[in-house]
Every structure is written in structure tokens, then in C-alpha cells.
Amino acid sequence: MEILDNRLKLFLYCMTLSFLILISGLYFCQIYQGDKYIRLAHNNRLRVMRFAAPRGEIFDRNGVPLAVNDTTFCIMGYPLDLNTPEKLERLSKILKRHGIPITVEDLEKTIKQQRLAPYRVMRIVPNLTMPQMAELVADYEFPRELFPLSVWRRTYPAGSLAANVLGYVSEISEEELKARAEDGYTGGDLIGKSGIERSYEEILRGHPGQEALEVDARGRKIRTLDSSNAIKGEDLRLTLDMSAQKLAVDLLKDYKGALIAMDVNTGEILVLASSPVYDNNTLTWGVSAREWNSIINNPDRPMLDRAIAGVYPPASTFKAFMSIASLEENIINISSSFVCRGGLRLGSHLFKCWRHSGHGSLNVVGGLQHSCDVFFYQVGLKAGIERLVKWARNFHLGEPTGIDLPGERAGILAGPDWKERRFKTQWLNGDTVNYSIGQGYVLMTPLQIARVYAAIANGGKLVTPHLNIKNFKRPEEIGINPEKLAIVQKGLEYVVSRGTGSRAGRFGVSIAGKTGTAQNSHGPDHALFAGYAPVESPKYVAVAVVEAGRHGSSVAAPMVGQILAHLLSH
Amino acid sequence: MLASLKEDLSLTDRVMMLCAFMLGLWGVFCIYSAAGGVTGRGFDYALRQAAWLFVSFAAMLITMMIGHRKLLEGAYYLFYLTLILLLLTALLAPKVKGAQSWLGFGGIRFQPSEFAKIAIILAMSKFFSRYPPLDIKTFFAGLGVIALPVLLVLLQPDAGSALVYLVISFGMLLTAGTPLKYLGSIIGLGLASLPVLIMFVLKDYQINRLLVFLDPMRDPLGSGYNVIQSRIAVGSGGFAGKGFMLGTQSKLKFLPEPHTDFIFSVFSEEFGFIGNLILIALFALLLFRIILTGLKCRDRRCKILTSGVASWLWFQMFESIGMSIGLTPVTGLPLPFLSYGGSSLLATFIALGLVASVYIEEVNTKRRF
Numbered sequence: 001m002e003i004l005d006n007r008l009k010l011f012l013y014c015m016t017l018s019f020l021i022l023i024s025g026l027y028f029c030q031i032y033q034g035d036k037y038i039r040l041a042h043n044n045r046l047r048v049m050r051f052a053a054p055r056g057e058i059f060d061r062n063g064v065p066l067a068v069n070d071t072t073f074c075i076m077g078y079p080l081d082l083n084t085p086e087k088l089e090r091l092s093k094i095l096k097r098h099g100i101p102i103t104v105e106d107l108e109k110t111i112k113q114q115r116l117a118p119y120r121v122m123r124i125v126p127n128l129t130m131p132q133m134a135e136l137v138a139d140y141e142f143p144r145e146l147f148p149l150s151v152w153r154r155t156y157p158a159g160s161l162a163a164n165v166l167g168y169v170s171e172i173s174e175e176e177l178k179a180r181a182e183d184g185y186t187g188g189d190l191i192g193k194s195g196i197e198r199s200y201e202e203i204l205r206g207h208p209g210q211e212a213l214e215v216d217a218r219g220r221k222i223r224t225l226d227s228s229n230a231i232k233g234e235d236l237r238l239t240l241d242m243s244a245q246k247l248a249v250d251l252l253k254d255y256k257g258a259l260i261a262m263d264v265n266t267g268e269i270l271v272l273a274s275s276p277v278y279d280n281n282t283l284t285w286g287v288s289a290r291e292w293n294s295i296i297n298n299p300d301r302p303m304l305d306r307a308i309a310g311v312y313p314p315a316s317t318f319k320a321f322m323s324i325a326s327l328e329e330n331i332i333n334i335s336s337s338f339v340c341r342g343g344l345r346l347g348s349h350l351f352k353c354w355r356h357s358g359h360g361s362l363n364v365v366g367g368l369q370h371s372c373d374v375f376f377y378q379v380g381l382k383a384g385i386e387r388l389v390k391w392a393r394n395f396h397l398g399e400p401t402g403i404d405l406p407g408e409r410a411g412i413l414a415g416p417d418w419k420e421r422r423f424k425t426q427w428l429n430g431d432t433v434n435y436s437i438g439q440g441y442v443l444m445t446p447l448q449i450a451r452v453y454a455a456i457a458n459g460g461k462l463v464t465p466h467l468n469i470k471n472f473k474r475p476e477e478i479g480i481n482p483e484k485l486a487i488v489q490k491g492l493e494y495v496v497s498r499g500t501g502s503r504a505g506r507f508g509v510s511i512a513g514k515t516g517t518a519q520n521s522h523g524p525d526h527a528l529f530a531g532y533a534p535v536e537s538p539k540y541v542a543v544a545v546v547e548a549g550r551h552g553s554s555v556a557a558p559m560v561g562q563i564l565a566h567l568l569s570h
Numbered sequence: 571m572l573a574s575l576k577e578d579l580s581l582t583d584r585v586m587m588l589c590a591f592m593l594g595l596w597g598v599f600c601i602y603s604a605a606g607g608v609t610g611r612g613f614d615y616a617l618r619q620a621a622w623l624f625v626s627f628a629a630m631l632i633t634m635m636i637g638h639r640k641l642l643e644g645a646y647y648l649f650y651l652t653l654i655l656l657l658l659t660a661l662l663a664p665k666v667k668g669a670q671s672w673l674g675f676g677g678i679r680f681q682p683s684e685f686a687k688i689a690i691i692l693a694m695s696k697f698f699s700r701y702p703p704l705d706i707k708t709f710f711a712g713l714g715v716i717a718l719p720v721l722l723v724l725l726q727p728d729a730g731s732a733l734v735y736l737v738i739s740f741g742m743l744l745t746a747g748t749p750l751k752y753l754g755s756i757i758g759l760g761l762a763s764l765p766v767l768i769m770f771v772l773k774d775y776q777i778n779r780l781l782v783f784l785d786p787m788r789d790p791l792g793s794g795y796n797v798i799q800s801r802i803a804v805g806s807g808g809f810a811g812k813g814f815m816l817g818t819q820s821k822l823k824f825l826p827e828p829h830t831d832f833i834f835s836v837f838s839e840e841f842g843f844i845g846n847l848i849l850i851a852l853f854a855l856l857l858f859r860i861i862l863t864g865l866k867c868r869d870r871r872c873k874i875l876t877s878g879v880a881s882w883l884w885f886q887m888f889e890s891i892g893m894s895i896g897l898t899p900v901t902g903l904p905l906p907f908l909s910y911g912g913s914s915l916l917a918t919f920i921a922l923g924l925v926a927s928v929y930i931e932e933v934n935t936k937r938r939f
Contacts, residue, residue: 003747004745004746004747004870004873004874005865005873007744007745007746007747007877008745008861008864008865008873008876008877009865010744011741011744011745011861011877011880011881012858012861015854015857015858015861015880015884016854018884018888019850019853019854021897022850022888022891022892022897023846023847023850025892025895025897026804026838026843026846026891026895027843029801029804029805029895030804030805030807030808030809030838030842030843030846031808031809031843033805034805034806034807034808034809036805037801037802037804037805037806038805038806038808040802040805040806041802041803041805041806
């Protein structure tokens with residue numbers, strides 16, 4: 001017991017000693033050196049500046065610049081130096097003298113928005129040109145505690161031609177800042193909001209630089225205590241072909257819709273156009289609330305990338321898929337034929353063929369060539385919905401294709417289970433009939449249609465569409481008998497050479513493809529065309545979807561023809 | 571029930587309780603001032619801390635009523651439970667600022683590492699009084715038991731708590747009568763292994779903290795920044811301080827983590843040297859009363875127990891105040907009673923409840939049976 005008490009006493013003495021040490025330390029700090037620290041606190045001299053890293057630049061497949069950085073100047077300053085109305089008034093007066101219309105209220109607003117801490121530098125006036133800045137600095141009244149900083153501004157030379165692909169950058173929002181707290185973003189940083197800018201944010205953003213300065217009471221730099229350089233983000237080369245993309249946007253100019261072209265073997269996207277378009281430059285440089293609302297509330301929805309996020313009934317373009325499924329399941333063979341008398345009666349309902357006088361007796365090649373609905377009604381009924389759905393799964397319909405863009409839609413791969421879940425009703429034979437011509441409960445994005453036709457063209461391989469040229473993924477083998485595939489290819493060839501899609505074939509290249517006319521409950525029918533070229537050894541696939549374009553043969557087919565011809569001749 | 575609580579209160583060490591309560595209350599005010607500058611929600615934080623103070627005080631009374639004897643009986647079970655909780659925390663808890671220290675149960679989050687201190691104190695008191703670490707064999711057995719929670723908390727990784735466990739254990743080993751040459755060699759071994767720690771065990775940021783401790787200007791942007799700004803805050807407080815709510819260092823956001831790790835700097839800036847003297851006097855009085863309880867009681871276990879509680883509170887106080895003026899390296903340990911945080915406050919008051927219970931049962935002879 002005694003030893004325990006002795007030890008406790010020892011403990012007591014040690015503790016007393018420690019208190020004395022603390023008190024002396026505090027005395028030294030607060031009384032002996034107090035004046036020094038009071039002065040340091042008064043004009044806290046440590047200031048930290050952050051330089052945004054230049055973002056990686058983006059080019060098309062031929063090196064045409066799509067997203068670049070321009071040098072502009074900002075006037076920077078510290079909150080401490082702009083804390084009275086007089087100082088703001090003076091600054092505003094000088095700015096106005098040099099033709100920069102910025103009022104005291106504007107200044108107050110920017111300062112209030114960015115104020116984080118008095119030693120944290122703020123952007124007082126953004127986006128000045130070199131001559132403007134030079135003039136200002138030369139003005140003897142220009143406050144010396146403010147200083148110019150060169151910054152990068154993102155510009156998109158292609159503008160609205162590829163805005164849906166590239167997306168845009170803009171100041172990071174509070175939610176994004178919270179969600180990405182670990183990634184080293186701070187308020188005022190730019191971040192990719194959509195498109196390639198968003199999907200490749202990590203690669204493009206680079207690493208910001210920092211500088212710790214010791215400054216005097218007026219804010220002038222005395223010396224740099226520490227600094228790290230900004231590291232530019234990685235450049236990106238896209239698979240896009242800007243000359244073809246421009247042609248596509250021109251072709252779509254008067255319509256709403258999408259036009260896509262893709263390499264059938266690799267999945268490289270050469271054209272990804274969506275109409276109407278918007279200008280990503282204005283979004284990047286900051287738009288007023290009114291402009292923003294006019295874009296967001298536009299009934300034509302320019303921000304919707306119809307190529308990857310517009311879902312449409314594939315209509316008759318689906319017949320190529322139907323042919324593959326039924327040939328592979330041995331429902332039909334090359335010589336199986338059905339008779340079309342202009343319609344098919346199922347119970348009390350008559351399902352009509354688009355040609356009311358009928359096509360007579362046809363095999364699968366003729367069915368495709370003339371786009372006979374009755375032929376595919378019967379094929380569909382004979383195959384049954386389960387087998388069709390199985391093949392839809394093989395083609396990964398109802399799933400995103402995995403393109404490296406945000407916001408891709410999956411479409412709908414309908415089927416009995418789906419209808420049961422969605423509508424709580426049974427799948428009927430009539431549903432299968434509609435399904436067989438790509439109507440009713442089946443919806444696809446233009447990109448999904450392109451992927452199916454790429455598989456037909458390349459011998460049955462499902463490619464992964466991509467825009468980053470380095471992002472090639474090995475295609476997935478579906479396993480289609482080459483002889484059966486050749487039958488379908490022949491049918492598609494006849495569509496253009498002597499059938500409904502002849503207008504696609506007038507541009508000097510041999511094309512195989514399929515027209516489609518999708519019923520639209522909101523207005524005139526949508527026009528579709530999917531095709532590939534050259535027929536002998538397919539290289540590119542193209543898909544056009546024109547909303548309210550009425551007939552695939554008249555509007556969509558020539559678009560695909562021109563794009564494919566352009567790609568093959570350049 | 572109430573009658574017995576009333577009797578307990580009349581028999582316990584009211585000086586100690588008053589000190590603790592005043593420190594806690596002062597903390598609420600400091601948090602109001604400190605959090606106000608950063609988040610603009612000083613009132614929210616202060617209100618929450620006040621609620622925790624109330625809960626903690628109640629927990630102290632409950633601990634007192636249960637009594638240290640019953641808790642010592644179940645000490646080993648508590649110890650096992652703690653080991654399991656620490657393991658769960660290391661495995662399951664989400665990462666907050668790089669460390670996993672929070673466990674959540676239906677909306678309530680708590681830090682098992684804080685409550686582990688109580689379990690360690692209880693279990694060690696029992697163990698060292700049953701097997702006094704007088705010879706090398708029992709000494710090493712004791713070290714082995716201590717190693718378990720230390721290693722588990724290092725998994726989180728929470729080096730600060732591990733350090734506190736080691737200091738608590740050291741204080742209890744000292745009081746339990748371990749021969750000084752054993753303790754001396756442990757310290758010697760610790761110092762000798764420092765290079766090994768630096769080379770292989772410590773994380774980059776921890777090494778950096780140690781280097782910055784030696785020379786804050788070597789990294790003025792990073793970890794040195796805190797030390798410099800904290801020292802400016804304390805120093806500029808001067809003799810009488812800048813006044814409550816008037817500290818510029820914390821209000822203008824020069825100070826990082828002002829309501830948790832660097833609460834003392836905020837306090838010091840606003841209340842000055844005088845305020846510091848009063849604060850340290852309160853801490854000193856509290857700690858002396860705890861050790862006095864240990865000296866007066868006649869139970870080995872209780873003597874060791876009080877030394878554990880005292881070394882815990884003393885170390886965190888010394889470290890937290892020391893780091894704000896650059897006397898000790900930055901560890902991020904909370905200042906008992908003042909730093910914002912419910913788990914830490916609750917655990918502290920439960921420990922005081924144990925000491926109070928010892929005082930009632932073993933020291934105050936007025937107790938009638």
C-alpha cells in the first residue's frame with residue numbers, strides 16, 4: 001500500500017511540474033512575445049493563392065481542336081483591401097474609365113460570393129483581354145494591392161456543332177463540392193458538367209498550383225514562402241470526324257432528330273449529331289438566369305442529346321433484327337415464304353401492311369426489300385415473344401451501349417414480364433405482332449440501332465461505341481451463323497438497290513440498309529434509316545432519326561447516304 | 571432511489587464536480603464563439619454541446635449510483651466488449667478525414683475509442699491489483715493486455731487514441747508499483763525505436779507533424795500552417811485577451827478546426843493569460859482532487875483506478891494546450907471538457923463518476939450503513 005501512495009505522490013509532483021511548464025510557456029507566448037503576435041495577427045501576413053490548372057485540350061480524330069484554352073486576365077485582390085464603399089467606388093470609376101462597365105453593386109456581389117477568408121485571394125473582375133489589362137495596369141490610379149492574374153478560359157471552336165458530344169464546363173456547384181470533397185476541389189473551380197468534359201473530368205482537369213506569400217500590410221508580395229506549379233490536364237483525342245459532323249449538323253438543320261456514324265469494326269463514333277443544337281461556349285462563360293431558363297424550358301429540348309438519350313420505336317429498322325432472330329431459331333429459312341394480302345386478321349382486329357394491296361408471296365429477302373409488314377407479323381407469331389426477347393437480350397437491347405458519355409438511356413426491351421410489371425396485364429398475340437415491326441412496346445436509342453446494324457455489317461460482333469480514341473474495347477461475339485447473316489445482308493442490300501431505301505444509294509457508294517417509319521402519337525410519324533457501306537466490305541454504319549419526318553425513305557435515307565458517302569470519300 | 575442519490579451527492583467530492591461542471595460550461599461558450607466564425611452556426615453547436623453536457627452529467631450521477639465496485643466486478647466483460655467494438659469500428663465504420671472512428675447505431679453515432687479508455691482503466695485496475703507488476707513476468711503479462719486495445723485502435727488508424735491508452739497504462743503501471751527500472755527501460759526502448767517508427771510505421775502526415783513541430787516554417791502551406799496560426803492566436807491574446815467573441819484569428823478563419831482540436835487557441839485568444847491561469851487552475855484543482863481521492867482510499871484497485879483517470883485527463887489537457895503554443899507536436903486530441911464532441915465529454919464524465927463513487931465509498935467516513 002505504501003508504495004502505491006508514494007507513486008501517487010510522485011505522480012502529483014510531476015503533474016505540478018507540468019502545470020508550471022504550461023504556465024511558463026503561455027507566459028512566454030502571451031506576455032513576453034505578446035506584442036509580436038498581436039502585430040502578426042493584426043496584419044496576418046500569410047496569404048495563399050491558387051492557380052487553376054489548364055484543362056487538357058480535346059481534338060477530333062484528325063487533330064482539329066474541339067476544346068481549347070484561351071488566355072484571359074482577371075483582376076485579383078484580397079477582401080481586406082476592398083472593405084469600404086469608397087475603395088469600391090474608386091475601383092469602379094477606374095474600370096469605367098477604361099470601358100469596363102462594372103458598378104459598385106457588381107463588385108459587392110462578387111466579393112460577397114467569394115469571401116472565404118481574408119487571406120484567400122478573390123477574383124474581382126474576370127475575363128479581361130490582354131490590351132484591357134495592360135491599359136488598366138498602366139493607369140497610375142489603379143490600386144497597387146490589386147494584381148492581374150492570367151487564367152485559362154475554355155472555348156469550343158466547334159461551338160454548337162459538337163456541343164452535345166463535348167458538353168461544357170462551369171463553376172463547381174455547392175452540391176458537387178460536397179459530393180467530391182475528397183477530390184481537392186474548391187469553390188470557383190471549373191468542372192465538366194456534361195458530355196466528354198464530364199465523363200473525362202479526372203483526366204482533363206489537371207492539378208492546380210499553389211503559392212504561399214508573405215505580404216506587407218498593403219498586400220504587396222514580400223517573398224514567396226512556398227509554391228507548387230499547376231500541372232496541365234491530359235489532352236484527349238476523339239474519334240469524331242469534324243468535317244462529317246458538320247455535314248450531319250447541316251443535314252439535320254431544319255429538323256429535330258439525330259444522325260450517327262460509327263466504325264462497324266471498332267465502335268469508334270465518327271458522327272454524333274443531335275438537333276436542335278445549343279452553344280456550349282455561352283454556357284461555359286456564364287449565362288444569365290434568363291438565358292439559362294430559355295435553354296432549359298425550350299420545348300424542343302436542345303440539351304437533350306437525341307443520339308444517345310432520345311428513345312424511339314425502331315419501326316421497320318427492327319425487321320433486320322427480326323430476320324436474324326427467326327433464321328437463327330430456325331423459324332424460317334431462305335426458302336420459307338409467306339403470303340401478304342395487305343393485312344393479317346388476328347381475332348377481330350386486322351393488322352394492315354403498309355401496302356394495302358399486298359405484296360403477294362415473299363421470302364425473307366423480299367420481306368426486307370419491300371419492308372412487308374405481314375411477312376414479319378407471321379414470322380413474329382411463329383417465333384413467339386419469348387424467343388424474340390431472348391435475341392433482344394443477345395443484342396443487349398434495353399441496356400446502355402456503354403458509350404463514354406453521361407446520360408445515355410437504356411431504351412426498353414419489352415416482353416411479357418415487363419408488361420406484367422408495368423401494366424399488370426397479360427402479353428397478347430397482338431403485342432407480338434406490333435413488336436415484330438418495331439412498334440408498340442419496344443424503344444431504342446439511335447445509338448442502339450447503330451450498334452445492331454454494325455453487328456450485321458461486321459459478321460455478328462457487338463462493338464462498344466466510344467469517343468475517346470484510346471477507349472477501344474474488344475467487341476463481343478454474338479454467335480450468328482455467317483450464311484444466315486449473309487441472307488439478311490442481301491435483303492438490306494436489295495432495300496437500297498431496288499427497294500424502299502433507294503434514295504440512300506444515290507451518292508456514289510454502295511449501301512445496304514433499312515428504312516423505318518415510326519408511328520408517333522403526338523404528331524406526324526418519325527422517319528428512320530439505318531445503313532452501312534460499302535456493301536462489299538462494310539466500314540461505317542450510319543443511323544438517322546428525324547422526328548416528324550414522315551417517311552424514312554424520303555428524309556432519313558438520303559442523310560445516311562450522304563454521310564456514308566462523305567466518310568468513304570475522305 | 572432519489573433519496574440514495576441525494577445522500578450520494580451530499581457525501582461526494584463536490585469540489586471536483588464543481589470544477590468539472592464549470593469547465594464544461596465554459597466549453598459551451600467557447601464553442602459558441604469558435605464555431606460561430608466558421609460555420610455561422612455557433613448557436614447550433616453550442617446548444618448541442620450543452621445538451622451533451624447535461625446528458626454527461628446525468629451519466630456521471632448514474633455511474634456514481636451503480637458504483638465502482640459493481641463496475642470493477644464486470645470489468646473484464648466490459649474490456650472484451652470494448653475490444654469487439656474497436657474491431658468493428660476498424661472494419662465497418664465509414665472514413666471521416668481518413669480515419670474510421672465512428673460507429674453508428676440507428677442514427678446515434680459514437681466513438682468506441684473514447685469509451686475504451688474507461689474499460690481499459692477498469693480492467694487494468696483489477697488486473698494490476700490482482701497481479702501486481704512487481705516481477706518481470708507479471709509486468710510483461712500486463713503489457714500484453716494493454717497491447718490489445720492499442721493495436722486495435724491503431725487499425726482505425728487513430729494514433730492519438732493509441733497514445734492516450736499508452737499514457738493511461740503507464741500512469742497505472744507507475745501507481746501499481748512497477749519497479750522504476752522496468753518503466754525506465756520501457757521509455758528507453760520507446761525512444762530507441764523512434765527511428766524505426768519513423769521509417770516504417772508512421773504515416774507521412776504524422777512524420778510531417780513531428781518535423782513541423784521542430785520547425786513550423788518548413789511547411790507553411792500544410793501542417794505548419796496550423797501551428798503558426800495557432801501560436802499567433804494564443805500570443806495575440808496577450809495579458810487580458812481580446813474578449814469573448816472578439817478573437818480575430820478564429821473569426822477570420824485563420825485557425826483550422828477551431829471548435830475541436832484548436833479550441834484552446836480560441837479560448838486563449840479571447841480570454842488571454844488571465845483566462846488561461848484560471849482554466850489551468852480549474853484543471854489542476856480537478857486533477858489534485860482525483861489523486862487525493864486515490865491517496866485517501868484504502869483499496870488498491872481504487873488507487874490504481876484514480877491514477878488512470880488522472881493520467882488520461884492530464885495527458886489530453888497537457889497535449890492540447892501544449893500543441894497550441896508549439897510545446898508539443900500536433901496530435902488532434904480533444905481538450906477534455908472544452909472541445910466539441912459528445913463521445914469525449916460523456917466518457918470523461920463517466921470516468922469522473924467512477925472517481926466520485928470511490929470517494930463516497932472509500933474516503934468519506936460519514937457514510938452510514
